[in-house]
Amino acid sequence: MSRVLSLLLVPPVHRAVQQRYRAYRRAGTPAFTAGLTTLMVAIGWLLLRFESPSWQKVQAGQSYWFPHISPHRPRPADTLRYLLQGFWLLVTHSGPAPMGRSYFAGWHRLQLRYANWLQSLPQRLQGAGMEEQTVQRLNRMNHRVRRVLFIIAGLLAGLLALLCISQPFELPAQFIFVLLLWCIAMVVRRIPGRLPSLMLIVLSLTVSCRYLWWRYTSTLNWDDPLSLTCGLLLLAAETYAWVVLVLGYFQTVWPLNRQPVPMPVDSSTWPTVDLMVPTYNEDLGVVKPTIYAALGIDWPKDKINIYILDDGNRPEFKAFAAEVGVKYIARPTHEHAKAGNINHALKHASGDFVAIFDCDHVPTRSFLQLTMGWFFKDKKLAMLQTPHHFFSPDPFERNLGRFRQTPNEGTLFYGLVQDGNDMWDATFFCGSCAILRRTALDEIGGIAVETVTEDAHTSLRLHRLGHTSAYIRIPQAAGLATESLSAHIGQRIRWARGMVQIFRLDNPLLGKGLKFAQRLCYANAMLHFLSGIPRLIFLTAPLAFLLMHAYIIFAPALAIALYVLPHMIHASLTNSRIQGKYRHSFWSEIYETVLAWYIARPTTVALFNPHKGKFNVTAKGGLVTQEHVDWVITRPYLLLVILNLAGLGFGVWRFFYGPADEMMTVVISLIWVIYNMTILGGAVAVAVEARQVRQSHRVEIAMPAAVARADGHLFPCTLRDYSDGGVGIEMRVPDQLQEHDQIALLLKRGQQEFSFPCVVTRSMAARWGSAWSNSRPANISTLFNAPLLGRIPGHCGKTDSRKTGRWTACGTY
Structure with missing residues (x-):
């Protein structure tokens, strides 16, 4: 490359370019970044005349004006950083002028006053309560007056916008x-x-x-x-x-942030719920935690029926259902995949409501207590959806090493978009972690089967008939994310194809029954996949x-x-x-x-x-x-x-x-x-x-417990992680356990106490890893599934989400 440049450039320029490039390389800059930066400096020298006195003044104060950018060891995006910082300095920068720089003293005083005004602006506006007062005034207005006011304001805004645009x-x-x-x-x-x-x-x-x-x-x-x-x-x-x-x-302009409604005190008035877990070819080890957790849901036992809907007709699933006391349904034919499986099960169920969970989505004990109150309050409510939350990293998080560091791909939809949809009564049914009113479901002929995204199509049909929907932004189940990028892409391909199928076969912009806002929300969801x-x-x-x-x-x-x-x-x-x-x-x-x-x-x-x-x-x-x-x-x-x-x-x-x-x-x-x-x-x-060799994923928790050694000594401890294979234990006093020790893990929920035999498998200072002595205890889910969702140690605080009603999807699992 140096030889090519020597032919293209005159010797002094070639030497200057070569010296700058070598200086960058000696400072540890990668070759590509060093070459790119040298090129940008050369372009800037040609266009901006860096040798002029004005630029020399800026260069002399480089460390003050751009302290986060090293002139000796550049990074690939430094050009963009210089531009953004330059704009930022013109408007918002404040701080003391460097010694001996009286030239900028007046400018700094002006910036300081402006920055102080900006910093005090939010407090002054909050103290004035402008937003609350505006909303209150609008609410006090007569409906017709408010409507006329909005029309006039809309026309004036439209005319002004047209002028500004054209x-x-x-x-x-x-x-x-x-x-x-x-x-x-x-x-x-x-x-x-x-x-x-x-x-x-x-x-x-x-x-x-x-x-x-x-x-x-x-x-x-x-x-x-x-x-x-x-x-x-x-x-x-x-x-x-x-x-x-x-x-x-439009879709996200005003998220509703719906809160749970308390259930009636008299539990005899509570309805019967059919909780269905459809499965096709998943391993029994994937389905078991969901069924165990469903058995622990806080609801009268005579008012909940749990079904395994096995589209694979597997004997071991039937035997497991009989062992734990849940109902098992397998259909002779397998048309329409998951939608057909659920519709077949509806013929054998008679509950007032239907709750649906994918076989890997482990529900919390509070699921029905938190969601059913809205069905008592709104008799037209046909469907209530809760977020899909995952305790394992998706391929993006795992392969890029971003698990728990950045919001995952689904966080935008379940954290904001669905909440925005709820404002417009356009919440989408997402196929799992949801509950539907049986009469409304029967009214539309069950789950839609015409497209491969039967869930969204079902909610569209419910909305067309005038039923309402709701979304509570509190995770009430945790599931497994896709393990490989190819599986993830395959899932998204199905979603994309299904939403476009709905757009063609049951276009939300056409037909009767939908409000204008609902049409726009559905249209945006379908256009997104194009x-x-x-x-x-x-x-x-x-x-x-x-x-x-x-x-x-x-x-x-x-x-x-x-x-x-x-x-x-x-x-x-x-x-x-x-x-x-x-x-x-x-x-x-x-x-x-x-x-x-x-x-x-x-x-x-x-x-x-x-x-x-x-x-x-x-x-x-x-x-x-x-x-x-x-x-x-x-x-x-x-x-x-x-x-x-x-x-x-x-x-x-x-x-x-x-x-x-x-x-x-x-x-x-x-x-x-x-x-x-x-x-x-x-x-x-x-x-x-990236490698993923865990048969069961580890979930970080923080739960007080105790350990009983074989010699009878008891030690307080804290559970730091949990999986189907065992738990991680942290103790205040080190060296109390040795590898291969037989211990009993003592847990407490309310007035109930539980003991689980374990064996210590590894020792790391004050932390130990242990495995269940036999197989995974069946009742362990009733202890762990609520902490998985309601308590998020170290990442989102230690607050029970059922009490705060706060979104906790920060990639904790």
Whole structure:
């Protein structure tokens, strides 16, 4: 590479570049990062004249203005960090000026006053109670007056929005406009409450709609067929993303956060519940914990019937059902998969309500006590859903080492989206951890069988008939996540195909029975699974310019920056405010990128042939004996990485040898390619399957207990983890146990005491691992399943979720 540069550059410049590159490498910078940073410095030197006095002043204060960025050992994203920190310094930075820098003293005083004003703003607004007072005034208004007020406000807002969206600006005016909106957003995002979130949504929609208007009216090259084709494809993908963005804002704008309703004191009025656990090909070891936990549910024993619905017709399941005293149903035929299995069981059950759990979802004792109260309060309530919670890591968490560190893929849906749906009476039935009113279920003919996502289709039918739904955001069961990336993708393919099938066969935008808000919530859920092709377009769009010289956005580079960046920044700020603790933007990109290739084809096929495709059962409880790369899964993403690498190479060549007026466009395309390669790198990394050799997953808990040695000595201890194979014990006094010691684990629940024989299998200072002496005790689930969900030590506090009503899906299990 050095020889090539020596031919391209004059000797002084070549020496300077070489010296800088070698200095970075001596500091321990990887070769790619050192080369990229050297290139960016060279570009900056060409465009910004770093040798000028103004830049020399900035460089002299580099350690003060950018303390988190090392000039000697750069990182790949330092260019972006410099840009973001620069913007941040202009608006919000405060602090004492460095010694001898009186030049900036006045500016620092102004910044300090502004920062103090920003910091005090939330407290002042909270103290004034503006949001509460506004809501109270609206509630006191006459219904008709409030409706007329909303209509007038909507018309005025619509006219103002139309003006803001469609008014053409010169580039300086556009810069001032987006800078003003950005400053407002940076102030508003500091204010707590939901009304500021609404304002952020308004700002984001204003900028995004203005961007889309500009794209449709000013950025298509009608004179070049190739540029026009590529540009229209990108514009279609952007339009899809904009529609999903708007519907997503609507869906999550005001989460309901429904709380449980107490049950009547007289338990004789409580209804009969049929608790059904469908199974097909899962091991008995996967199903047993669920059945044991169901037997421990806090409900009158004469008012609950537990069923194993065995679609595999296995004798050992029938024998197990007889052993523990639950009912066993196996059907002679197996049409319609899980939906058909449940519908067959409904013919043999007569309870007032039906609770459904997947065979790996272990319910808590409080499930019925927490959910049934709403059915007494709302006689039209047909279905109540609780979250799906997993105590094992999914492939993303396990393969990337992010378990308990970032929200998992399902946290956004069960933490925010379902709660938002509940506001609009559009909660989706998710196939498990839910309870349905039997009369409403019979009214629609049982579980829907026309699509492979029978759960969502069932809730759609219930809503069409005017029944209501509810969602309580308190986990009441914990299950197994998919063990491999291929199984995870297969599950998502089924979901994607099924939702598009519903869109074609029972379109929520058409037909009778649904409210407008319900139609939008269902439409957004179905459109979400059509993201495969748009995502692939975004991953390859810059290559159209770099490899084929097609202008996908036919506009000056500065105009692209002034329209694209505000659109992306405002969407990111708003989603961060709304989704912050449920979904991180970077990981969201990786989740959707991994699925994009695999859901693109089945969703497209389902659009044109909705009856094609069959139900596939998601494998649970499997093992990954050796770390390996799933080359079959990662093949399409390796191809995309190679294509983007080619685009990167061509882009660098065009930067040095292409037309001068295309230089900034090339730079923007290169930044886009580097971003895409970062996301694709994460997608490829997910395909490296980490080992998973546990037959039963370990769950972290914190439960007081005692240990009895064979010699009769008792020692207090704390249980730190639990699995079907044994428990982890922590004792205050070390060296009290030895490996292979026979002990009794003493636990207490209320006034009941339990003793479980164990054998010590390993010793680690004050912690010991032990295994059950014989097999897993049958009644152990009644002790552990509530702590698994209600108490989350070390991660979400030690609070009983049944008392607080607080979302606890932080990846604790």
